[in-house]
Amino acid sequence: MKALVTVAKGKVEVQEVSKPKLRDGHVLVKVKAVGLNPADWKNIDNQTTPGMRVGLDYSGVVEELGNGVTQFKPGDRIAGWVCGGNRLQPESGAFGEYTIAKAALQIKVPDNITDEQAATFGVSLSTVAQGLYKVLSLPWPNSPAPAPGPPILIYGGSTATGIYGIQFAKASGLTVLATASPHNFAYLRDLGADAVFDYHSPTCAADIKAHTANKLRFAWDCSGHGAAVCAGALSDDEEGARPRYATIIPIDRAQVESVNPRVDGPHFHLAYCVLGEQFEMAGKKWDVDPKEMEHAEKVLRLVPGLLERGVVRPVRTIGGEGKRGLEGVVEGLDELRGGRVSAGKLVYTL
Incomplete structure (x- = not known):
């Protein structure tokens, strides 16, 4: 598979890598679209360890279930986020053709929402x-x-x-x-x-x-x-x-x-704390309270119904939807670095 990988501090490139290994409580997802956050370029610019996959927000289709996953089945359209740019889990990253995601924090995408719109949900x-x-x-x-x-x-x-x-x-x-x-x-x-x-x-x-x-x-x-x-x-x-x-x-x-x-x-x-497992940021290892994930999971269960009824509408997507894939993501990261994105989210279809 192809994925965006760190090669030096402040620099990433598209590389051929192995599919991430599926873990308990996770799903393997074929990524359809990715959304960019300021945290993505900040992770890259503060990162000194090469070989890590990056990216937080995605939407895609479930391909395989890890042990203990019952809320999804293969073929489900889902969206959410993963802890990309984390030295403790270097295979984690949304900016690739496949990703693994913690099932408890992912959202089943209603039929009235496109893949591109769903890629704006994630960390937000x-x-x-x-x-x-x-x-x-x-x-x-x-x-x-x-x-x-x-x-x-x-x-x-x-x-x-x-x-x-x-x-x-x-x-x-x-x-x-x-x-x-x-x-x-x-x-x-x-x-x-x-x-x-x-x-x-x-x-x-x-x-x-x-x-x-x-x-x-x-x-x-x-x-x-x-x-x-x-x-x-x-x-x-x-x-x-x-x-x-x-x-x-x-x-x-x-x-x-x-x-x-x-x-x-x-x-x-800090949203990373809802992921339910230790992560590293700015050279510091963060331990998390399991109750953070339990609370977030309960709130996120409400999201599909709110979207179906139009109570909540997706953030409008801007930028290179459907045009340039992972190469476009690299350009989009520079747009974010320059503070040139407002009232929407850069989204790229893979």
Whole structure:
């Protein structure tokens, strides 16, 4: 099979490799399409070990079941993600003609969703499951808050994760506020955002605080760069529960406290922890809590029904769909490095 493999720090190339060995609790998948995440190029650029396969998000068809897998059968269309670029499991990687994936975290793709659309699910949906429903403990989409629901701020609303976060928060009955560049406002409103604010504006936090009458209790930072805005927008009312701030990148508590000492947070969470097994990142080995995977699995079980009913729509795909395969992925990684992708996800058909 062909796969994208690291050859030096910051460099990958398409190589002929063996199919990955199927493990217990996993499925062997014939990959149909792959989606690109910023984590992909960051893994490559921080990587010094050659010979590792890379890539997180994919969609494909189940070819073989590992021991203990009962939720899928050969021929099922599924989508999800794998821990590509992990020195502890060098055969793991979505950017290849075949991959192995942990069955518990994969999603059966409904008939109304294309392979390319399904390749946008992966790490974004696991991050939503972790951030909104574990860290922030929001009501679930199958048991939404009564209207009008409490407000939540999603900072980085035009990222792929933010786009899914807006839709899930709306399905959970919340009043959804988001930040984005003005040219993406209409798209985010169409997805369900009740109000969108320009994160470039020096009055962004104050505008959100005024809009919510100083009652904002939840903020989720999908970029990791919104600490000041989130802290400034969250309520500083001395009465009631402290407002809670979650983020996908570690933030120094002092950054938050200097703006709003009432904030409960920052609460950093990392989607890799839902995979249920040790991984390595930035030279550090991370041990995981099995409960992380159990929680994510329960949330992801809701996804096919939400997609079938149109409650959640796939992130729009952009770039080289159906054109250039794995060679196109290499070009797409440079697009992401350059910050030239917004309000969608680069997807390539293999």
